[in-house]
Amino acid sequence: MATLGFIGSGNIGTNLARLAVAAGIDVVLSNSRGPESLAETVAELGERARAATPEEAARAGDWIVVSIPLAAYRRLPVAALAGKVVLDTINYYPMRDGHIEALDTGRTTTGELVQEHLAGARLVKAFSSISDFHIPSLARPEGAADRTALPIAGDDPEAKASAADLISRLGFDTVDAGPLADGWRFEPETDPYAVPYSADPDAMRAFWAQLGEALRSGTMPQTPPPADAGVPLPAAQLRTLLADTPRKLTADRALA
Numbered sequence: 001m002a003t004l005g006f007i008g009s010g011n012i013g014t015n016l017a018r019l020a021v022a023a024g025i026d027v028v029l030s031n032s033r034g035p036e037s038l039a040e041t042v043a044e045l046g047e048r049a050r051a052a053t054p055e056e057a058a059r060a061g062d063w064i065v066v067s068i069p070l071a072a073y074r075r076l077p078v079a080a081l082a083g084k085v086v087l088d089t090i091n092y093y094p095m096r097d098g099h100i101e102a103l104d105t106g107r108t109t110t111g112e113l114v115q116e117h118l119a120g121a122r123l124v125k126a127f128s129s130i131s132d133f134h135i136p137s138l139a140r141p142e143g144a145a146d147r148t149a150l151p152i153a154g155d156d157p158e159a160k161a162s163a164a165d166l167i168s169r170l171g172f173d174t175v176d177a178g179p180l181a182d183g184w185r186f187e188p189e190t191d192p193y194a195v196p197y198s199a200d201p202d203a204m205r206a207f208w209a210q211l212g213e214a215l216r217s218g219t220m221p222q223t224p225p226p227a228d229a230g231v232p233l234p235a236a237q238l239r240t241l242l243a244d245t246p247r248k249l250t251a252d253r254a255l256a
């Protein structure tokens with residue numbers, strides 16, 4: 001019996017938990033407010049799901065999805081995650097997380113930063129470059145002709161293989177983008193990030209620009225994200241996007 005732990009059970013966490021339960025994997029959810037606050041989500045997911053503290057979710061999981069705002073990464077439970085394969089979905093949004101000079105200058109990547117904190121964990125950056133609403137609509141069973149590929153990055157080859165196996169069970173192929181130092185290749189607003197999975201790329205880019213402007217001016221965005229059903233992205237196309245993308249530092253981004 002396999003168990004997937006979650007630290008962070010928001011938009012990304014709950015969508016992945018639904019796929020895990022559908023694939024016959026038990027899930028242990030956690031967040032910052034405590035297990036009681038997840039009762040409704042656990043009830044929706046059914047008997048394969050329970051809620052716990054982040055430490056308990058980390059200890060229970062054969063893999064652990066860490067899906068929280070970057071600002072909270074120093075609160076991740078280091079001892080409980082040591083030795084574990086950790087799937088890190090975290091992205092850096094300075095307007096949400098505060099500025100981090102080493103990321104603004106490109107001296108490090110978000111994956112390296114989180115790995116540095118989680119000494120002993122085997123970090124694999126994953127599910128960080130697809131919009132939450134495309135996770136359920138683009139997941140396909142193993143062997144389907146129209147499977148979508150997602151990039152992964154990590155420094156531990158065995159952990160990457162284990163993460164790729166889990167991701168395949170959840171419904172996606174993977175493309176190895178290299179070590180965590182190359183994780184910038186699919187950070188926000190790079191070529192492989194979110195847009196290639198969108199049925200309306202122009203609407204997606206326009207939404208980011210508008211959201212960035214709205215947040216900078218302290219107003220609410222006028223339009224919701226273009227939550228279409230998405231388009232499958234084959235592995236070969238993703239490989240090309242990863243190889244050719246320029247790096248996007250904070251100063252180059254519309255939404256930062």
Ligand SMILES: NC(=O)c1ccc[n+]([C@@H]2O[C@H](COP(=O)([O-])OP(=O)(O)OC[C@H]3O[C@@H](n4cnc5c(N)ncnc54)[C@H](OP(=O)(O)O)[C@@H]3O)[C@@H](O)[C@H]2O)c1
Nearest residue numbers: 008009010011012031032033067068072090091128131132
């Ligand atoms: N949404 C997307 O489309 C998307 C796509 C790719 C990557 N990402 C990245 O993935 C991460 C999660 O995104 P999201 O949209 O799922 O965020 P979200 O909906 O805001 O959920 C964040 C989750 O993290 C939990 N959390 C916050 N601080 C915590 C802590 N110290 N310990 C344990 N749990 C904590 C929150 O719990 P409480 O509610 O109890 O505070 C919540 O369950 C972010 O870094 C985001 O940038 C998001």
